[in-house]
Amino acid sequence: MRMHGTALILLFSGLFFFTAAGAQTLSIRADQWMPMNGDPGAPRPGFAIEILHAIFRPMGIRIDYQLDSWSRSVRLARNGDIDCIVGVYRGEAPDLLFPQQPLAFDETAFYVAAGSDWRYQGVDSLSGERVGVIDGYSYGDVVDDWLASDAGQASVAVVYGLQPLRRNLRKLLAGRLDVIIESPFVMEAMIRELRLSGAITEAGRIESPPTPLYLACSPARETSARYLSEFDDGMAMLRESGELARIMARYGLSVPPQEAR
Numbered sequence: 001m002r003m004h005g006t007a008l009i010l011l012f013s014g015l016f017f018f019t020a021a022g023a024q025t026l027s028i029r030a031d032q033w034m035p036m037n038g039d040p041g042a043p044r045p046g047f048a049i050e051i052l053h054a055i056f057r058p059m060g061i062r063i064d065y066q067l068d069s070w071s072r073s074v075r076l077a078r079n080g081d082i083d084c085i086v087g088v089y090r091g092e093a094p095d096l097l098f099p100q101q102p103l104a105f106d107e108t109a110f111y112v113a114a115g116s117d118w119r120y121q122g123v124d125s126l127s128g129e130r131v132g133v134i135d136g137y138s139y140g141d142v143v144d145d146w147l148a149s150d151a152g153q154a155s156v157a158v159v160y161g162l163q164p165l166r167r168n169l170r171k172l173l174a175g176r177l178d179v180i181i182e183s184p185f186v187m188e189a190m191i192r193e194l195r196l197s198g199a200i201t202e203a204g205r206i207e208s209p210p211t212p213l214y215l216a217c218s219p220a221r222e223t224s225a226r227y228l229s230e231f232d233d234g235m236a237m238l239r240e241s242g243e244l245a246r247i248m249a250r251y252g253l254s255v256p257p258q259e260a261r
Contacts, residue, residue, distance in 0.1 A: 026056055026227060027082040028065040029073040031134075032163050035189045035251035036087040036104065036213065040065050047251045048086040048103050048215070054243055055234030067162050071136035080220025083227060088216040092138035097219055099228040101235040102212035104185070104256050108140045109205045111180045111187055113172055118179065120204025127151040129178040132168040135160045139181050140206055165190055173199060185253065212256075 028049070030037050037046035044050075045065065052063050068076070074093050076082045089106075090098060110120040118129065123146035135158050138144055146152045157177060159167045165186065171177045173196075180187075184205070191200055215231055217224035238244035245255050 024059075024061045024223075025064050026052070026061050026084065028052065028063060028084050028086060029068045029076055029082050030086050031070040031073065031161075032067055033087050033165070033183075033186055034193070035185065035253065037065070040067065044250065046086075047247050047253065050247045050250075051103065051235070051238065051244070052086075052215070052231075054238055054247065055231060059230065069136075069161055070134065070164075071160070074136060077216065077218045078220070080218045082218065083221060083224065084215055084217040086215050088214050089138050089211055090214065091141070092136070093216055095219060096216035097224050097228060098214050098216050099232045099235075101232050101258070102214050102256050104213045104253065105210035106183045106185070106213050107205055107210050108143060108208075109182060109184045109187065110203045111172070111182060112178065112201050112203045113175075114199050114201050116178070116201065116203070118203055124151075126179065127155060129155055130157055130176070131155045132157050132159065132171060132177040132180040134158070134164040134168070140208060140211060142206055142208070143181060166194075169194065169196070169200070179203065189251070 032038055033046075035046055036048045039045060040049075049063070049065050052065075056063060073082075073085045074096075077085045077096055078093070085093075085096075086103065088096065088098075112118050119125070123142060126146060131152075133139070133147065133156055139147070147156055157171070159171075161167065165180075165182060168177065168180045168182075169190065172180055184202070187200070187202075191197055215228070217227055235244065238247070239255065239258070248255055
């Protein structure tokens with residue numbers, strides 16, 4: 001793999017820093033959200049986790065990735081109990097520290113059980129429906145504002161835990177929910193995994209530009225700024241070598257734009 005001289009200097013300076021400081025561990029938490037991140041022990045733990053291994057392993061930094069609920073993961077990072085979380089919108093945790101480079105771009109979509117004639121026609125069309133959402137998630141300003149309204153509070157059903165999307169799907173198929181709000185690339189991956197093609201139908205999307213998803217790190221840890229800088233440099237090297245494209249292709253995805261706008 002070719003590297004520019006500056007990249008080599010950054011890499012070797014990073015190696016010296018972390019070797020001098022002793023063995024380093026970068027702690028990552030998130031709930032299961034494939035293809036972004038999944039089972040830590042799986043051959044394919046998610047493209048975000050593979051990217052982090054590819055960037056930090058050559059520096060001698062071990063990735064300690066474990067699953068936790070999303071709200072707890074955010075709280076642990078905020079308090080400095082872990083280093084970082086993955087799959088974060090800037091708006092849902094603005095007090096955390098973010099790199100320049102996004103991991104992916106996301107949209108907000110609505111899903112119903114096959115046979116349902118409900119279709120998304122603006123947030124007012126959600127009123128009166130039993131809407132499944134996940135604790136601590138942001139769904140963009142339009143939906144978040146509706147969820148915080150009286151109509152949203154009367155309609156929403158919040159799920160918690162490590163695999164909340166699976167729980168929402170079970171509730172949808174059992175007739176206990178009418179609509180699920182979810183990321184299209186996450187829902188499509190889950191439908192493939194659970195072999196639910198034909199059982200779940202997309203019922204519309206928010207008409208807005210895709211939203212960048214990030215690695216985000218604790219403001220309470222001195223190492224966060226360095227980790228984020230190394231992440232941005234590492235993403236540039238993975239792009240140049242073609243390894244980023246190979247990682248994303250394993251999950252049926254393309255390389256995200258170089259910087260979020």
